[in-house]
Amino acid sequence: MVIMLQPEPVTLNNSQVYVNPKCKPSPVLIPVVNLTDQNAKTQIVKACEELGFFRVINHGVQPELLTQLEEEAVKFFALPQSHKDKAGPADPFGYGSKRIGPNDDVGWIEYILLNANSDTKTTAVFRQTTPTFRETVEVYMEEMKDMSSKVLEMVAEELKIEPKEKLSRLVRVKESDSCLRMNHYPEKEETPDKKEVGFGEHTDPQLVSVLRSNDTEGLQICLKDGTWVDVPPDHSSFFVFVGDTLQVMTNGRFKSVKHRVLTNTKRSRLSMIYFAGPPLTEKIAPLSCLVPKQEDWLYKEFTWSQYKSAAYKTKLGDYRLGPFEKQLPFSISSV
Ligand SMILES: C=C1C[C@]23C[C@@]1(O)CC[C@H]2[C@@]12CC[C@H](O)[C@@](C)(C(=O)O1)[C@H]2[C@@H]3C(=O)O
Ligand SMILES: O=C(O)CCC(=O)C(=O)O
Numbered sequence: 362m363v364i365m366l367q368p369e370p371v372t373l374n375n376s377q378v379y380v381n382p383k384c385k386p387s388p389v390l391i392p393v394v395n396l397t398d399q400n401a402k403t404q405i406v407k408a409c410e411e412l413g414f415f416r417v418i419n420h421g422v423q424p425e426l427l428t429q430l431e432e433e434a435v436k437f438f439a440l441p442q443s444h445k446d447k448a449g450p451a452d453p454f455g456y457g458s459k460r461i462g463p464n465d466d467v468g469w470i471e472y473i474l475l476n477a478n479s480d481t482k483t484t485a486v487f488r489q490t491t492p493t494f495r496e497t498v499e500v501y502m503e504e505m506k507d508m509s510s511k512v513l514e515m516v517a518e519e520l521k522i523e524p525k526e527k528l529s530r531l532v533r534v535k536e537s538d539s540c541l542r543m544n545h546y547p548e549k550e551e552t553p554d555k556k557e558v559g560f561g562e563h564t565d566p567q568l569v570s571v572l573r574s575n576d577t578e579g580l581q582i583c584l585k586d587g588t589w590v591d592v593p594p595d596h597s598s599f600f601v602f603v604g605d606t607l608q609v610m611t612n613g614r615f616k617s618v619k620h621r622v623l624t625n626t627k628r629s630r631l632s633m634i635y636f637a638g639p640p641l642t643e644k645i646a647p648l649s650c651l652v653p654k655q656e657d658w659l660y661k662e663f664t665w666s667q668y669k670s671a672a673y674k675t676k677l678g679d680y681r682l683g684p685f686e687k688q689l690p691f692s693i694s695s696v
């Protein structure tokens with residue numbers, strides 16, 4: 362099953378511009394994976410290779426949980442600014458507004474970033490919210506852990522990676538460095554027909570990210586040829602992004618997908634995105650079962666902790682894998 366995406370021109374920073382002159386006139390097909398389908402593994406791998414992105418249906422997450430989390434998020438973001446600010450600043454965890462990350466990236470956004478590890482449950486956000494907020498977030502994070510590990514297990518089975526838990530274990534163990542982000546892109550009365558940059562273009566650093574949004578558009582992904590396409594919102598589906606770490610482990614066979622959010626300022630957008638990351642001490646490198654000869658590795662080995670530290674020194678749109686790429690021998694690169 363596929364859905365059609367129609368690229369469209371957008372308005373940025375109050376002036377009408379074509380963000381990408383290579384906007385394709387032809388429709389683009391986004392893969393849809395039915396998690397209960399017996400071909401799901403094959404479809405996931407194909408989507409990760411071709412786009413680094415796919416939509417998931419029949420995922421088994423109860424709609425009531427999604428509604429409840431959305432309601433809790435709406436309640437939080439509707440609080441007075443002075444109250445929300447007590448849950449911030451995001452460093453990186455906590456409540457943040459307009460600033461994304463530590464390096465002067467900005468967007469038309471406010472958000473909560475939460476570490477999935479239990480030791481940070483005392484975070485300022487939970488001091489400013491109700492016990493129901495916290496309980497709902499915890500249940501949701503468990504569901505997201507299950508979904509990301511299921512996707513990774515399917516990838517491992519299809520690529521014949523042994524043992525089949527090799528990837529999924531990374532996001533299941535208690536040391537996994539995963540996080541949940543709740544993004545709110547508010548409506549903007551003074552520019553009702555314009556689009557703003559909500560979240561600038563970037564790739565996600567982790568293994569995979571699992572996103573769910575309300576029914577407001579705004580998310581775009583970048584195709585391999587540089588064309589940006591809209592992802593039609595669907596509040597009952599999840600969307601999975603390949604992250605930089607999975608790109609490295611598959612030696613570039615899967616590509617982390619560049620994406621961004623251009624907000625429709627008439628209607629607010631709300632998204633929840635779970636970033637499934639490995640333990641900080643985990644060594645990341647191309648998997649030897651996929652690429653046995655080290656001379657064929659496109660990336661050097663590094664720990665997730667090293668990658669994260671380097672990532673936090675970059676701006677959102679930077680290519681973060683550059684310093685971790687291996688230099689090809691002169692004889693090969695000059696061919
Ligand atoms: C500008 C930045 C924000 C970010 C850390 C970084 O320095 C570069 C990567 C950014 C990103 C993108 C995906 C996720 O939203 C995020 C939480 C992550 O892991 O990497 C953000 C970081 C952030 O907002 O703290
Ligand atoms: O809000 C969205 O739809 C995407 C957000 C995103 O890419 C992120 O939080 O890393």
Ligand SMILES: [Fe+2]
Binds near residue numbers: 564620
């Ligand atoms: Fe992202």
